[in-house]
Structure formats: structure tokens, C-alpha cells
Amino acid sequence: MKLTPRGTFAATLAAATLVLASACAASDDSDGDAATGDVTLSDCKPADLALLKSGTLTIATDDPAYDPWFSNSDPANGKGFESAVAYAVADKLGFEKADVTWVKAGFNQAIQPGKKPFDFDINQFSISKARAKAVDFSSPYYSAAQAIITLETSPFKGSTTLADLKDAKLGAQIATTSLDAINDQIKPTAKPLVYDDTSKAAQALQNKQVDAIVADLPTAYYLAAAEIDGGTIVGQFQPTSGEQEQFGLLLSKGSKLTPCVSAAVDALADDGSLQKLQDQWLTQATDVPELK
Incomplete structure (x- = not known):
């Protein structure tokens, strides 16, 4: 969910450890499996990837793009959790920042079936089996409450x-x-x-x-x-049934890029980068009670 920013979220709230883990993304009752495959990052060089535009990684998100996921509605500045995650994924895949192009895609538009005008979209998309019938998801990069x-x-x-x-x-x-x-x-x-x-x-x-x-x-x-x-x-x-809600990068259904994007997300999780980005841009609800 999004709202026009009045100020920078990170400056307003102190960064702390966040549960790896809300969910403004549209939903279904059950979680879907992310497509990971047997691909490793060594198999995912830019020249070998099935990209929308050769040599360029095209990433989509909504417009406006709000805090704390982005900053100043400018996904290209690398600020905000999802902007930072997107560039971290790009880096794992071998792309320089200058090789990344951002395009606009509305949330409801992105989750519809059909070929996408982007390589992947990052916009708090909850992974679900029902939605995975129309699109691909990467491994989860965030779990939500x-x-x-x-x-x-x-x-x-x-x-x-x-x-x-x-x-x-x-x-x-x-x-x-x-x-x-x-x-x-x-x-x-x-x-x-x-x-x-x-x-x-x-x-x-x-x-x-x-x-x-x-x-x-x-x-x-x-x-x-x-x-x-x-x-x-x-x-x-938290949800009363099923697994904890998780966000994944969204790709066209059957995209050849999905396994490589998942491999990049997995690598960021394994080396602690996702946690560091959460600590930098998001905050733990240590003082917010849990409602039963």
C-alpha cells in the first residue's frame, strides 16, 4: 500500500532488526511456490539472459512509488527497501547501475496474465498459488505482518x-x-x-x-x-492459516529469467544482504503488540 510521502521514512524511524518478512500486495488464500530451479549465479551472465532488451535489465514498479519501499517516488535513486533490493539483485546478476532501466507498471496491471513490458517487477507482490497461475514469482525477499x-x-x-x-x-x-x-x-x-x-x-x-x-x-x-x-x-x-505472507519479484509466466532472479535473491539472503537492507530501510515492531 502506498501513500504520498511527506518525508523520508528512514529519517523518521530508527532502523532495527526486522522480522524477515506486509502486505499491500494483492492476495489469495494460499501461498504459492517460487520458481527457483537448479540454476546458479554462474549460469546467469548478462549476455546469456533472456532480457526484454539486450544488455539492459528492465525493472518495473508502480507510480507513485512510496516510502519506505522507495524514496521521493524515484526508484532509480537506490533508496528505499525495494529500490535497494532491485539494485542488489541486478548486481548479483552482473549488471551495473547504469545498465538498469525503470519502467512504470500499475499493481493490478502487473498481476494480469500476458507478456510483460519488463524483466521483473518489484511492488510488494504477495506470492500465492492462485496468482502464480498467471505470473512467475522469484524466491521471497521479504516476509510480512x-x-x-x-x-x-x-x-x-x-x-x-x-x-x-x-x-x-x-x-x-x-x-x-x-x-x-x-x-x-x-x-x-x-x-x-x-x-x-x-x-x-x-x-x-x-x-x-x-x-x-x-x-x-x-x-x-x-x-x-x-x-x-x-x-x-x-x-x-499474522495470518491464522497457511504460511507467513511473503513478497516475491514478479515475472511473466514461464519466464526463462525466473530461475536466475531467484538465484540472485537466494544469494542475497545467504550472504546477509537482505537482512542488512531491512535493517537500513525498515524497522522492527518491537513496541507494537501482537493482536490475537
Whole structure:
């Protein structure tokens, strides 16, 4: 989920150890397997890769691109967690920064079947079996928790369980795991309000049109600290069934590039680079209670 930045997330929140691991990405009920194959990085030289444009790695994301995933809506600056991850993947594959080209692709556009105008897309895409019928996913680069955001003045601020939110008017972005979490886990009395993007959901909370909104934990930190006046995080929670939600890089279905991209992500996990990037750009919810 995304929101127009007022400031840099990293400057607002101290970096700390993050659970390898929200989920603004659209969702399905079950997680899908990432395509890894038996490929190693030694098999993945730029000249041998099936690229959209020879010698260039074309990476897509949404526009605007928001904190803490990107910075100043400029994915090419290497700042923000997903921008940094994208360049780290490019480096593992043997590309210089100058060899990377960014293009724009809306979230709902990217998850549809069909040939893609990019080599891979990074945009908080949750890996799922249903979605994997239309697209490929790399190995996961992040695992996620959901969070409840409300106002300091809200009677729901002190909620300690998901059941405490049953009578709240809740909102979330359309087609996201956050919306699924509302329907499947909180199960509020009133039908949740659905918004085209996180900007509109957050504005609805600011205007008190909803009592709370649901977003992934890093985005919730950013919203509460930098975007919503008087915003606060009520708590975080994990899915009640299946594996923890994970984000993967998205590629065209059956892309020959998928195994190499997965090999690059795996290498970043193995050498500790993913954790370092999380520590730099994201923050652990050490002071946010878990809602049961």
C-alpha cells in the first residue's frame, strides 16, 4: 500500500532488526511456490539472459512509488527497501547501475496474465498459488505482518485482540491481503470500505470516515509517523492459516529469467544482504503488540 510521502521514512524511524518478512500486495488464500530451479549465479551472465532488451535489465514498479519501499517516488535513486533490493539483485546478476532501466507498471496491471513490458517487477507482490497461475514469482525477499492503524483519539486505540475491532468501521486498499485480513480474520459487523489506493484509505481515516485501516507493518509505521496526523498503530497480526505472507519479484509466466532472479535473491539472503537492507530501510515492531 502506498501513500504520498511527506518525508523520508528512514529519517523518521530508527532502523532495527526486522522480522524477515506486509502486505499491500494483492492476495489469495494460499501461498504459492517460487520458481527457483537448479540454476546458479554462474549460469546467469548478462549476455546469456533472456532480457526484454539486450544488455539492459528492465525493472518495473508502480507510480507513485512510496516510502519506505522507495524514496521521493524515484526508484532509480537506490533508496528505499525495494529500490535497494532491485539494485542488489541486478548486481548479483552482473549488471551495473547504469545498465538498469525503470519502467512504470500499475499493481493490478502487473498481476494480469500476458507478456510483460519488463524483466521483473518489484511492488510488494504477495506470492500465492492462485496468482502464480498467471505470473512467475522469484524466491521471497521479504516476509510480512499486517497492522491496524487508527487515530490517537479513537475508541479502538486500546484494542488488544482482533475481536475488539469487530464493531469498527474498517478500510483497506482493493484486492490486497490487507482487505482479505479484514474479511477473513477480523470479520467486522459492517462491510469494510474499499479504496483504490492507500492514499485514499489513509485520507478516509484522517477524515474519520473509517475507524481504522489495515496495511502492511512497514507501511503502517510510515503512515502513523509521517502521514496521518495523530495516527497510531494498534497492533500487528499474522495470518491464522497457511504460511507467513511473503513478497516475491514478479515475472511473466514461464519466464526463462525466473530461475536466475531467484538465484540472485537466494544469494542475497545467504550472504546477509537482505537482512542488512531491512535493517537500513525498515524497522522492527518491537513496541507494537501482537493482536490475537
